[in-house]
Amino acid sequence: xxxxxxxxxxxxxxxxxxxxxxxxxxxxxxxxxxxxxxxxxxxxxxxxxxxxxxxxxxxxxxxxxxxxxxxxxxxxxxxxxxxxxxxxxxxxxxxxxxxxxxxxxxxxxxxxxxxxxxxxxxxxxxxxxxxxxxxxxxxxxxxxxxxxxxxxxxxxxxxxxxxxxxxxxxxxxxxxxxxxxxxxxxxxxxxxxxxxxxxxxxxxxxxxxxxxxxxxxxxxxxxxx
Amino acid sequence: xxxxxxxxxxxxxxxxxxxxxxxxxxxxxxxxxxxxxxxxxxxxxxxxxxxxxxxxxxxxxxxxxxxxxxxxxxxxxxxxxxxxxxxxxxxxxxxxxxxxxxxxxxxxxxxxxxxxxxxxxxxxxxxxxxxxxxxxxxxxxxxxxxxxxxxxxxxxxxxxxxxxxxxxxxxxxxxxxxxxxxxxxxxxxxxxxxxxxxxxxxxxxxxxxxxxxxxxxxxxxxxxx
DNA sequence: GTCTATAGTCTGATAGAC
DNA sequence: GTCTATCAGACTATAGAC
Numbered sequence: 001x002x003x004x005x006x007x008x009x010x011x012x013x014x015x016x017x018x019x020x021x022x023x024x025x026x027x028x029x030x031x032x033x034x035x036x037x038x039x040x041x042x043x044x045x046x047x048x049x050x051x052x053x054x055x056x057x058x059x060x061x062x063x064x065x066x067x068x069x070x071x072x073x074x075x076x077x078x079x080x081x082x083x084x085x086x087x088x089x090x091x092x093x094x095x096x097x098x099x100x101x102x103x104x105x106x107x108x109x110x111x112x113x114x115x116x117x118x119x120x121x122x123x124x125x126x127x128x129x130x131x132x133x134x135x136x137x138x139x140x141x142x143x144x145x146x147x148x149x150x151x152x153x154x155x156x157x158x159x160x161x162x163x164x165x166x167x168x169x170x171x172x173x174x175x176x177x178x179x180x181x182x183x184x185x186x187x188x189x190x191x192x193x194x195x196x197x198x199x200x201x202x203x204x205x206x207x208x209x210x211x212x213x214x215x216x217x218x219x220x221x222x223x224x225x
Numbered sequence: 226x227x228x229x230x231x232x233x234x235x236x237x238x239x240x241x242x243x244x245x246x247x248x249x250x251x252x253x254x255x256x257x258x259x260x261x262x263x264x265x266x267x268x269x270x271x272x273x274x275x276x277x278x279x280x281x282x283x284x285x286x287x288x289x290x291x292x293x294x295x296x297x298x299x300x301x302x303x304x305x306x307x308x309x310x311x312x313x314x315x316x317x318x319x320x321x322x323x324x325x326x327x328x329x330x331x332x333x334x335x336x337x338x339x340x341x342x343x344x345x346x347x348x349x350x351x352x353x354x355x356x357x358x359x360x361x362x363x364x365x366x367x368x369x370x371x372x373x374x375x376x377x378x379x380x381x382x383x384x385x386x387x388x389x390x391x392x393x394x395x396x397x398x399x400x401x402x403x404x405x406x407x408x409x410x411x412x413x414x415x416x417x418x419x420x421x422x423x424x425x426x427x428x429x430x431x432x433x434x435x436x437x438x439x440x441x442x443x444x445x446x447x448x449x450x
Numbered sequence: 451g452t453c454t455a456t457a458g459t460c461t462g463a464t465a466g467a468c
Numbered sequence: 469g470t471c472t473a474t475c476a477g478a479c480t481a482t483a484g485a486c
Binding site: 039040041042043044045046125128129130131132134168169172173175176179180182183198201202 | 400
């Protein structure tokens with residue numbers, strides 16, 4: 001603390017015509033949160049920059065000080081929805097090496113599902129909507145999602161006592177989280193364990209293998225939940 | 226046939242500035258097909274009536290002779306995507322009475338998945354997009370889809386040797402068809418049998434029960450495939 | 451049945467004051 | 469950092485000619 005005790009009650013710049021609802025969040029994050037809610041609630045293409053501004057409590061033009069446009073907002077939203085899982089995928093590869101593929105696959109499901117549960121306003125839904133996926137800027141996210149499916153497929157095939165395993169199919173089972181949330185339901189940790197068990201079961205794992213995988217992945221991830 | 230042998234080369238009304246691509250289809254169906262392709266490819270909210278008209282080969286204003294607007298086109302599209310399954314649900318109830326719940330559930334999956342496979346341009350995707358689901362006109366379809374999930378839940382619980390069965394979850398497993406198609410893949414009859422088996426398995430059915438259900442539902446439905 | 455022409459609305463984006 | 473003011477472009481929908 002310097003000698004300036006000045007509590008930052010008034011910030012630099014002209015004051016808003018409506019005060020911020022939650023000023024613990026940066027303006028950028030306020031915009032992001034409002035956008036997520038609107039994009040998921042009414043669709044990306046169907047949401048105007050004016051509606052976003054209204055929800056935040058600023059004028060439409062003021063958005064452009066923080067973001068270059070609607071697509072840049074969407075981009076940051078998608079990043080935060082997809083990245084967390086892939087950032088942890090190295091850690092999961094380690095689990096595979098130490099404790100086997102079943103434990104690794106179980107851990108992947110638990111992490112991926114947590115990402116989807118934590119996504120603000122269920123923004124994971126956006127990644128399958130044509131008005132989003134047809135955008136040029138979506139390409140990198142599409143390839144990221146392909147990587148994720150590829151990981152599911154590798155893990156699943158290593159576990160499998162079953163002829164064919166499709167990565168897309170396994171990832172789809174996890175994406176039930178998005179469906180539940182869209183339906184208004186809350187997805188618990190228990191629900192996610194059920195999903196993880198279902199994925200392993202789809203790969204032909206036995207009940208015992210699944211229970212071991214659950215225990216190991218819990219120990220390895222030092223779950224905080 | 227009257228005395229007028231006149232082959233209908235030129236139809237009533239002013240000719241189009243571009244001739245129809247496929248004049249075996251009625252103008253209404255030409256519009257419907259082009260709309261499905263565009264809605265699924267670029268999003269409903271993101272598709273303008275001009276683009277639809279261009280795809281059909283008529284002027285933007287001419288659409289309004291056939292449909293009251295974009296939403297009416299969407300409505301007919303949704304009807305054709307959802308109705309076929311529910312229309313056959315009585316038939317399936319009969320199977321349940323005669324041959325048991327497992328056979329009925331298997332049949333439900335086969336019929337529902339066929340509806341999704343047959344939906345032109347994968348239009349089943351529309352029913353989960355916010356720009357569609359947030360429309361006032363979507364309400365009846367939402368309740369129809371709830372009915373479908375309710376049917377899955379009833380059948381699933383009757384089959385179940387497993388504590389909890391969620392209708393939404395079972396329906397979600399079938400909706401993998403939409404994901405596959407969105408990925409560009411073709412979904413075969415064999416794929417659909419795999420899905421049906423997976424759904425029964427998720428309800429705790431044994432391998433034998435599944436095989437019997439498959440045989441029975443095939444016999445009862447007089448499948449043409 | 452399809453055309454041309456056009457009204458009125460909403461949109462994303464920029465410039466400059468405070 | 470947010471405001472006011474403004475614009476050009478795209479949009480849906482209607483009216484009337486052919």
